[in-house]
Amino acid sequence: xxxxxxxxxxxxxxxxxxxxxxxxxxxxxxxxxxxxxxxxxxxxxxxxxxxxxxxxxxxxxxxxxxxxxxxxxxxxxxxxxxxxxxxxxxxxxxxxxxxxxxxxxxxxxxxxxxxxxxxxxxxxxxxxxxxxxxxxxxxxxxxxxxxxxxxxxxxxxxxxxxxxx
Amino acid sequence: xxxxxxxxxxxxxxxxxxxxxxxxxxxxxxxxxxxxxxxxxxxxxxxxxxxxxxxxxxxxxxxxxxxxxxxxxxxxxxxxxxxxxxxxxxxxxxxxxxxx
Numbered sequence: 658x659x660x661x662x663x664x665x666x667x668x669x670x671x672x673x674x675x676x677x678x679x680x681x682x683x684x685x686x687x688x689x690x691x692x693x694x695x696x697x698x699x700x701x702x703x704x705x706x707x708x709x710x711x712x713x714x715x716x717x718x719x720x721x722x723x724x725x726x727x728x729x730x731x732x733x734x735x736x737x738x739x740x741x742x743x744x745x746x747x748x749x750x751x752x753x754x755x756x757x758x759x760x761x762x763x764x765x766x767x768x769x770x771x772x773x774x775x776x777x778x779x780x781x782x783x784x785x786x787x788x789x790x791x792x793x794x795x796x797x798x799x800x801x802x803x804x805x806x807x808x809x810x811x812x813x814x815x816x817x818x819x820x821x822x
Numbered sequence: 823x824x825x826x827x828x829x830x831x832x833x834x835x836x837x838x839x840x841x842x843x844x845x846x847x848x849x850x851x852x853x854x855x856x857x858x859x860x861x862x863x864x865x866x867x868x869x870x871x872x873x874x875x876x877x878x879x880x881x882x883x884x885x886x887x888x889x890x891x892x893x894x895x896x897x898x899x900x901x902x903x904x905x906x907x908x909x910x911x912x913x914x915x916x917x918x919x920x921x922x
Contacts, residue, residue: 662824666832673836673859677843682851682912689855692836696862699832702824703873705881712865715888720858720895727899728851731906779876792882803889810893817900 661702668757669695675750682728684747686721691754693717698761704783713761829870837863850902850912854895861891 672691679685697712781787792800840859847853865884872880902912909916 659824662828666828669832670835670839673839676855676859677839677847677852679852682849682855685852685855689858692859692862696866699829699866700869703829703869705869705872705884708869708881708884711885711888715892716858716862720892723895723899724851724854724858727902730903731851731912782873782876782878783881787878788881791878792885795879796882796886799886803886806893807889810896814896814900817897817904 665695665698668753686725686728687754690717690721691757694757694761701764706783707785707788826870826874833863833867848913848915850914854898861887
């Protein structure tokens with residue numbers, strides 16, 4: 658369905674624009690959240706439901722929370738959230754984010770297959786079991802390397818945040 | 823029907839926005855978010871090609887990019903916090919100790 662693509666593509670571009678144009682870091686992070694969710698919706702359109710879930714869980718859930726946490730932590734003492742709340746363009750943007758979330762929930766309840774046509778892709782494409790099969794057989798070495806990378810990043814993060822560096 | 827070209831253009835726009843943001847903003851946190859935007863544009867392109875070429879390997883690659891992005895954010899934000907402790911500032915123009 659063409660409309661589906663255009664709606665979420667427009668949301669992604671507008672939110673991307675907001676991300677780089679927002680004055681403060683916190684509204685910028687909300688813009689980034691909207692980009693993530695719009696892209697998750699587009700992943701559904703591209704027959705990648707598992708990646709859509711990961712996009713919401715890892716990007717919107719974990720990475721963005723970490724960024725927002727640091728934004729709050731590093732907020733200058735004089736800077737207060739009331740200044741952000743007063744801005745009208747931020748309210749309009751909040752409406753856009755809400756629209757995006759409602760769209761995602763609507764897709765979830767109606768079922769992806771009703772909205773997205775399955776023609777043009779082989780049977781079972783995007784199926785999590787095929788995904789897992791590929792992931793743990795053909796890409797097993799990559800998986801191990803990435804797990805080491807994550808471990809190193811974990812250790813590095815803890816080391817850097819020691820009290821006395 | 824949205825074709826591969828649509829997705830390539832959308833991905834390019836998002837990547838361009840991220841690049842512009844990275845080059846023009848001075849707040850280090852917004853620079854991070856611009857990098858995330860660029861990574862997401864790359865992800866979208868991988869998933870789009872995976873769909874239109876009917877090859878699931880592209881989707882698996884996206885999962886690896888997720889892991890790399892998570893590692894990048896964890897270490898990057900830790901560095902930013904250490905920097906903030908020294909300079910009390912997130913403006914990248916203030917980080918000029920190594921500037922010649």
